[in-house]
Amino acid sequence: MTKDRPHSELLSLISLAQARYVREIDDGDCAAWPDFFVDDCFYQITTADNYKQHLEAGLMWMDSKNMLRDRILSLSQANIYERHSYRHLLGQPYIREVAGDEVESETSFMVARITREGPTDLFATGRYIDRYRVVGDDPKLVRRIVVLDSNQVDTLLGFPL
Amino acid sequence: MDDLTHVPADLPAWSKQDGAWRVPYWVFQREDLYAREKRTLFEGPTWNFLCLEAELPAPGDFVAVHVGEKPVIVTRDQDGQLYGFENRCAHRGSLLALEDRGNVKDFTCVYHAWRHNLQGDLVAVAFKDGIGGRGGIAADFCMSQQGPKKMRITTLYGLVFGSFDDEVEDIETYMGAAVVERIRRVMEGRKPVVLGRFTQVLPNNWKLYVENTKDSYHASILHTFFTTFELNRLSQKGGIIVSENGGCHVSYSAIDRQAEAAKAKSIYSEQNIRSQSDLTLADMSLLGSFKEFGDDITLQILSVFPNFVLQQIQNAIAVRTILPRGIDSMHLKWTYIGFESDTAEQRKMRLKQSNLVGPGGYVSMEDGCIGGFVQRGTRESPEERAVLAMGGHAIDSTDDRITEAAIRGFWTEYRQRMGL
Ligand code: FES
Numbered sequence: 001m002t003k004d005r006p007h008s009e010l011l012s013l014i015s016l017a018q019a020r021y022v023r024e025i026d027d028g029d030c031a032a033w034p035d036f037f038v039d040d041c042f043y044q045i046t047t048a049d050n051y052k053q054h055l056e057a058g059l060m061w062m063d064s065k066n067m068l069r070d071r072i073l074s075l076s077q078a079n080i081y082e083r084h085s086y087r088h089l090l091g092q093p094y095i096r097e098v099a100g101d102e103v104e105s106e107t108s109f110m111v112a113r114i115t116r117e118g119p120t121d122l123f124a125t126g127r128y129i130d131r132y133r134v135v136g137d138d139p140k141l142v143r144r145i146v147v148l149d150s151n152q153v154d155t156l157l158g159f160p161l
Numbered sequence: 162m163d164d165l166t167h168v169p170a171d172l173p174a175w176s177k178q179d180g181a182w183r184v185p186y187w188v189f190q191r192e193d194l195y196a197r198e199k200r201t202l203f204e205g206p207t208w209n210f211l212c213l214e215a216e217l218p219a220p221g222d223f224v225a226v227h228v229g230e231k232p233v234i235v236t237r238d239q240d241g242q243l244y245g246f247e248n249r250c251a252h253r254g255s256l257l258a259l260e261d262r263g264n265v266k267d268f269t270c271v272y273h274a275w276r277h278n279l280q281g282d283l284v285a286v287a288f289k290d291g292i293g294g295r296g297g298i299a300a301d302f303c304m305s306q307q308g309p310k311k312m313r314i315t316t317l318y319g320l321v322f323g324s325f326d327d328e329v330e331d332i333e334t335y336m337g338a339a340v341v342e343r344i345r346r347v348m349e350g351r352k353p354v355v356l357g358r359f360t361q362v363l364p365n366n367w368k369l370y371v372e373n374t375k376d377s378y379h380a381s382i383l384h385t386f387f388t389t390f391e392l393n394r395l396s397q398k399g400g401i402i403v404s405e406n407g408g409c410h411v412s413y414s415a416i417d418r419q420a421e422a423a424k425a426k427s428i429y430s431e432q433n434i435r436s437q438s439d440l441t442l443a444d445m446s447l448l449g450s451f452k453e454f455g456d457d458i459t460l461q462i463l464s465v466f467p468n469f470v471l472q473q474i475q476n477a478i479a480v481r482t483i484l485p486r487g488i489d490s491m492h493l494k495w496t497y498i499g500f501e502s503d504t505a506e507q508r509k510m511r512l513k514q515s516n517l518v519g520p521g522g523y524v525s526m527e528d529g530c531i532g533g534f535v536q537r538g539t540r541e542s543p544e545e546r547a548v549l550a551m552g553g554h555a556i557d558s559t560d561d562r563i564t565e566a567a568i569r570g571f572w573t574e575y576r577q578r579m580g581l
């Protein structure tokens with residue numbers, strides 16, 4: 001049972017999963033990004049102001065793994081944007097609660113954006129508010145709410161965070 | 162006021178023959194022109210969109226927003242009326258509101274506690290009479306002559322607009338009946354609920370975004386989401402409406418029932434037509450829209466000169482405010498809305514469809530970068546001119562969307578108001 005496992009073990013499983021997650025976005029092509037989630041997951045990108053005020057809309061708002069797949073397909077096949085990439089730096093996950101198979105955790109992040117003609121810019125900071133389901137040694141995201149600290153998004157938001 | 166210091170004496174020529182169909186790139190590049198825009202357009206006799214009336218339900222409610230770059234406050238006073246004034250203390254100019262929204266009794270400045278009521282009048286000066294007969298303000302100081310500049314406020318179907326110029330015409334005349342009617346279509350008789358607010362910082366002059374919203378020509382070319390996934394299953398027809406002065410517009414597309422009927426008849430002959438791409442969405446619930454209006458319009462983009470956009474893309478409804486930030490930057494404020502009457506399912510549909518719009522939207526993402534492409538592409542060519550000749554030279558309303566008439570409309574009103 002997940003809830004009986006030592007925190008240190010859960011912490012390292014989640015850290016490892018998150019390290020693979022950001023590698024898939026920053027150094028991969030995002031194709032395997034949906035695989036970090038369970039099938040009926042929820043993924044949202046919002047801002048601290050909206051989150052605090054319980055405003056439900058998101059910059060992305062998806063309630064199935066298939067929607068995540070569609071996002072990546074659209075980015076590679078349909079949408080037009082200038083070549084750019086992200087670089088995520090994650091803080092240590094903070095485990096808030098463990099119940100049954102599920103772990104609620106929060107992790108701070110900073111994301112730099114590297115654009116074709118431009119320098120490396122600080123694109124976003126914020127935190128992940130997560131619920132993982134841990135089966136064996138494989139944590140999968142049931143819910144990830146990406147809460148951006150600032151209300152401002154520069155130019156456009158292409159790849160997931 | 163000494164206006165002379167502001168008047169740009171040396172703007173390059175923009176020939177009358179160019180009308181609204183040749184636009185020189187220096188209009189997106191010059192500080193002197195921008196200074197004139199702030200004074201003549203944003204603070205002149207125009208209507209600037211401020212907020213939704215639903216954001217100020219109770220007396221004492223306020224929102225802090227901007228007119229151009231100028232910080233302003235919109236309030237609802239105890240009399241139930243809306244007021245607007247500069248977010249600037251009468252004393253030495255500090256911001257009065259330090260939050261985006263809230264409910265207050267008055268605005269007491271944090272610096273020296275000068276107090277302003279909800280209508281923007283200065284009503285109290287701290288230590289006005291000094292202490293023990295010493296100090297205090299000059300004997301000839303008159304409170305009623307000081308204070309932040311006030312705006313005229315008007316509302317239309319729950320949208321709040323403000324103007325710093327009393328000479329501005331009434332809002333219905335300003336937009337024209339056809340545009341008012343299309344606002345009514347979306348907003349009338351129901352109470353909006355804010356679902357989220359996002360600010361997108363765009364690396365371009367504000368007018369490039371205005372052009373983009375009025376550009377019905379680019380929609381199916383730049384935004385390939387719907388065509389790539391063949392999501393326009395129904396035949397569409399559309400058109401644009403341009404206001405008489407040119408500066409307001411509506412662009413729309415609707416299901417073409419006639420073409421649909423014809424298609425149904427020829428269904429057998431179409432059996433052999435193979436799809437161009439095999440790409441399909443794995444989760445089609447994104448497009449499972451609900452019938453919200455009495456007509457067949459699935460998309461309506463509406464703009465009001467100079468800074469307002471009302472968007473209906475299926476059930477994704479939002480208002481956008483265009484705010485300049487210097488010559489080559491702007492803020493685009495998105496307010497996603499639903500309505501109090503929404504069922505839980507309908508609300509969820511709106512949230513899902515919000516993936517179509519905003520800074521990361523499937524059909525709006527490209528608009529975030531395209532203005533920057535133009536800004537960068539034209540930087541070294543201020544004297545060169547854009548061509549806006551799709552659909553001829555006129556600015557009239559038409560039954561097709563392959564036209565740049567609404568953009569020419571904007572430039573027509575822009576030149577007229579700016580004296581260019
Ligand atoms: S600046 Fe506001 S009271 Fe002095």
Ligand SMILES: [Fe+2]
Nearest residue numbers: 373380525528
């Ligand atoms: Fe667009």
